[in-house]
Amino acid sequence: MRSHVNQRHERVLEIVRRRGGLRVTELAEELGVSAVTVRRDIETLAEQGRLMRLHGSVTCPEPPVSGPAADGAGMDASVPSAPTGVVLGMVVPSMEHYFAELVKGAQDAVAARGGRLVLGIAHWRSEEDTAQIGRMLDGGVDGLLIQPSWERGVPSPEQEQQLLALRVPAVLVDRRVPLGGRLAGLDSARSDHALGAAVAVHHLAGLGHERISLLAQDNPTSPQVQEGYEAAMAARGLPVPPLVNVDPEDPAGLEEAARSLYRSVAKGGVTAAIVHNDQTAIGVVQRLRERGLSLPGDISLVAYEDEMAALADVPLTAVAPPRQAVGESAVEMMFARLAGGPGAAAPSRHLSLVPRLMVRASSAPPR
Incomplete structure (x- = not known):
């Protein structure tokens, strides 16, 4: 026997x-x-x-490597050798520009390790997050990369419980683990949007601007952008004008946001603005110029996201979150977790990547 x-x-x-x-x-x-x-x-x-x-x-514990990757080129030496045949599921709210780049980073990293990525799109609906996760678990994925459709970036108790109950390893992607919440045990990889907003403030303040406004959408990233903006303004000892909320999909809302910023420039002494995101920034700039304001003569502007900021009539200075790098990092964390085997006791990791500032024609010292 x-x-x-x-x-x-x-x-x-x-x-x-x-x-x-x-x-x-x-x-x-x-x-x-x-x-x-x-x-x-x-x-x-x-x-x-x-x-x-x-x-x-x-x-195999050490699968054979051949071809260009044999010398480790393009691979992180700190990540265990990649087993082939691994299937990862990835759930994202959308496949617009921002998310497409993040998914590409994850897809390339999985393929480089001999695995396959399966994508699910939730269309900004939390119930669809649940449905996509269920389908992937039923399909037998080895792990999940999840960018949940949390309202303003904060999970409900039910959403927390869903992630805690997963029967495969999971990495939270481009979402901040809430302080005091129950998800600290999940690995996470994200852009530090608070630091990104602070980078924009320090750039404008360094040019001599003292009245800097913030225009922001209402989405999961916005609270972090606002947090970083307010912290950097306080660190510089600068007054914080009222936040302007804007819906770029609503022409009336975009018009009102531009009108509010115009009044702040004309009467309130505002000389610079940070606008989240590129789509909003381009729409606002067009309306400001229709009212006779020039960039950067009358107002300097920094967009947040840098998807299409360089394509504006006046190329916009922008904060660029490292989207592809976040996707790649999430995959590296997942493979490290899988290499440890079921029940691996390695400490969870929360990785924050700092966005970069791309300086273009829309920011200059105030005149």
């Missing part, structure tokens, strides 16, 4: 070495035995260090 088990173990190893990695169900089918038997074999071989087990799949 023991000899028969040993023979099956050797057969398992031969198949995994030949194929580089495969799912447990595929291995059971090829061996002609039950999935329960295969899982028991995998557990034994993993304890011996002869296999690496993942959630629903198995691979």
Whole structure:
């Protein structure tokens, strides 16, 4: 009996070495035995260090590498060797420009490690987050990268519980783990939007601007942008004008925001503004110029996101969150978590990447 088990173990190893990695169900089918038997074999071989087990799949502990990546080019040496056959699910609120770049970063990083990324789009609906996650779990993904559609970036108790109850590893993508919440145990990778807004304030204040306004959308990123703006203004000892909320999809709202900023320039002494995001900034600039204001002569402006800021009539100085790098970092964290095996006790990590400032023609010293 023991000899028969040993023979099956050797057969398992031969198949995994030949194929580089495969799912447990595929291995059971090829061996002609039950999935329960295969899982028991995998557990034994993993304890011996002869296999690496993942959630629903198995691979060699050190898969062979060939081609351009053989010398480690383009790979993070701190991340364990990538097993092939890993399938990750990724849920995002939308596939507009910002999210498309983030997904591309994740997709490239997964492909470079021999895996596959499955995408789900929630269309900014929390119930669709739940549906997409359920579909991916039913499909047998090994891990989840989740950018949830939280209102103003804060989860409800039900949304927290959903993430806590996941049966596969998860990485929170471009969302801040709420202070005092229950999600501190989740790995997370995000742009530090508060620091990004602060970078914009310090740029404008460094040029000599003392009255700097903020125009912001109402979305999950906005609270962090506002937080960083107010903290940087306080650090500079500058007064904080009233926040202007704007809906770029509503022409009337965009018109009102431009009108409010125009009044602040004409009567309130405002000489600069930070506008979240590019779409809003371009619309506001067009309306300000129709009212006779010039950039950067009458007002300097910094856009937040840098998706299309360079394409404005006056190319806009902009804060650029590192979207692709966030996606790549989320994948690196996931593979490190999977390499530890089920129940890995490594401490959770919260990685914040600082946005960059792209200086263009729309910002200058006040005249």
